[in-house]
Amino acid sequence: MIITSLQNAKVKQWMRYHHRSEREKDQCFLVEGEHLVQEAYKAGLVLYTIQKIGSPLLFPDCMVYEVSDAILKKIRMCTSGSDIMALCKYKESSSSIGEKVIMLDDVQDPGNVGTIIRTALSFGYHSVILSDHSVDLYNEKLIRSTQGAFFHMNVLRMDITSMLLTLKQQQYHIYATSLQNAKPLSSISKMEKYVIIFGNEGKGIKDEILALSDTHVKIEMQTFESLNVAVAAGICMYYLQ
Amino acid sequence: MIITSLQNAKVKQWMRYHHRSEREKDQCFLVEGEHLVQEAYKAGLVLYTIQKIGSPLLFPDCMVYEVSDAILKKIRMCTSGSDIMALCKYKESSSSIGEKVIMLDDVQDPGNVGTIIRTALSFGYHSVILSDHSVDLYNEKLIRSTQGAFFHMNVLRMDITSMLLTLKQQQYHIYATSLQNAKPLSSISKMEKYVIIFGNEGKGIKDEILALSDTHVKIEMQTFESLNVAVAAGICMYYLQ
Known part of the structure; x- marks a missing residue:
């Protein structure tokens, strides 16, 4: 036509x-x-x-x-x-989330979320779970920055607090990135079945979510102590893959 | 006034x-x-x-x-x-580039270059060298995505081919990221005085630059084999810091 x-x-x-x-x-x-x-x-x-x-x-x-x-x-x-x-x-998402899962607590920048989905697919992660207040998954910039990974990654959007409670019952190990009371990434032991949580660009991960995690992880830095969330996610995903 | x-x-x-x-x-x-x-x-x-x-x-x-x-x-x-x-x-740059150096071969996206400068400062790198055809350093989006690191990192812009020849004479070890004929990042031995080169978003590093490097490095991936250059740079900088 x-x-x-x-x-x-x-x-x-x-x-x-x-x-x-x-x-x-x-x-x-x-x-x-x-x-x-x-x-x-x-x-x-x-x-x-x-x-x-x-x-x-x-x-x-x-x-x-x-x-x-x-x-x-x-x-x-x-x-x-x-x-x-x-x-x-619209894509359908699967409730079988696999063993290696990324969770995003209110990440707002579409480029960051898209880049994280792209990285997650490259490193063999099975699902990316977005909190209810994260950026819209169908934002054009988000899709573009996945470079196509968007179409092959299982992405879900839900209340992550209740999801974490379920995942803990299912013996997932919960890693959360945090600058406080955290262990250096290079000292972390790798698990078979786990979730890594990354937080909002300005505020990080909410306290109620941090409280539900098993291990707080910190990427060792030397001076400036400031990393873009997609870069931090890339380093953790690479190290723990 | x-x-x-x-x-x-x-x-x-x-x-x-x-x-x-x-x-x-x-x-x-x-x-x-x-x-x-x-x-x-x-x-x-x-x-x-x-x-x-x-x-x-x-x-x-x-x-x-x-x-x-x-x-x-x-x-x-x-x-x-x-x-x-x-x-x-405008900032002045110093010709004393230190021992840990990042070099960018025609990276074009201002957000990527800004994010790489931010990461480089956080991991204690001393200088970032941009090739002549990289994005303008004073692009507003570039400065914003450094989150201020821009003002504290020594950044130079020059012909990187001739700079590499000089650096090789000065015993810098030259790492270049590449998908071909490359060693896995986790098998790479760390040097005291080195340059890591990252390439253009679409084309990667130019052949003439690859030919001048000592070690080709590949980030191990499982499936999709596609990483944003700022994420790849973050992983390499963390690992080699």
């Missing part, structure tokens, strides 16, 4: 998906750029692609909307200049 | 500093937010502060321009909503 009018109802529908509330209502979201569309396709999430008129059909078995440059420019979320987008349905 | 007109010459001057070429011409740049202004002040770089009319004077020995809300809103570079900014002079 070819669309050239900026007033077309489909264009209006796609524009709505720039807003979280509209995505949630319809349970779908846009992705942008060949690499991300490919990863979404592999994960079976693509409802249809949206391409520049006359551009090659990369996914012959997908429905396609061919659109003008002006429409693509209007509906794109970043300035990538890519000629392909896709409308995807 | 109080300024309330958006047409004032000072306002026009500050707006110019949103552009790299204008910053370079005058060798000065704006910073934004109490924390960053404080760190710039500690480093002796503040020429004067720019504050909201009537807001408390945090740096009594600094010259102050008090400005209207409308002016602040106009000259701010991000949406922080902060009431204080400062005009700072």
Whole structure:
């Protein structure tokens, strides 16, 4: 199907998906750029692609909307200049979270959460659990910064306090990163079944969550004592993998 | 001095500093937010502060321009909503680069370079050397993502190929991150005097630079094999510190 009018109802529908509330209502979201569309396709999430008129059909078995440059420019979320987008349905998450789990307590920056999901997949972690007040999982910048890992990682969103109580009953070891009363990372013994918790960029992990953890971990630093949460997460995930 | 007109010459001057070429011409740049202004002040770089009319004077020995809300809103570079900014002079860099050095080969994203500078300071590295084609050091997002580390780290910008030849003569060990023909990070022996090189987000390290390095290092991954460069740098810096 070819669309050239900026007033077309489909264009209006796609524009709505720039807003979280509209995505949630319809349970779908846009992705942008060949690499991300490919990863979404592999994960079976693509409802249809949206391409520049006359551009090659990369996914012959997908429905396609061919659109003008002006429409693509209007509906794109970043300035990538890519000629392909896709409308995807929301992912389903699995309640089987596996043995190596990352938990994020109100991490707010979409780039940080996306980078943590990317790192978690690279190091063989099985699930990433976001607290209720973390950033929206379908934020465009979050998805982009996962570099496609978003489509292959089991990500859940829930009340993490009650989840931690359940996980402790199931003999998960709970590591929490903290600057106070914490053991140096290099002295930590590795467990088979564990959760590592990282906290909000400004406030760290909430006290009630820290109180539920078994081991407080500190990354040894020399001077400035300040690490970006995605970098801290990368170092802990690498060390404990 | 109080300024309330958006047409004032000072306002026009500050707006110019949103552009790299204008910053370079005058060798000065704006910073934004109490924390960053404080760190710039500690480093002796503040020429004067720019504050909201009537807001408390945090740096009594600094010259102050008090400005209207409308002016602040106009000259701010991000949406922080902060009431204080400062005009700072460019940093000087030292040619004594110390024993633990980070080198970046055309890293382009300002958030990545800023995060790497922040991590390098935290882990006690002495200098960060940027290649000629890396992102502008005075990019507002770069400075913000250093969380102030920018003002305390020795950062240089130069032709890294010729710099590497000099450093090799001076017995620095050169580590380069690479996915090919590389040893796993955990098998690497630590040196006293060394450089670690990280590459461009898309292309990695250039072949001519790889050819000058002593050890190729690979971070062991399990599945996805994709790490953000600031995360990879954090892991290597932690491990080799």
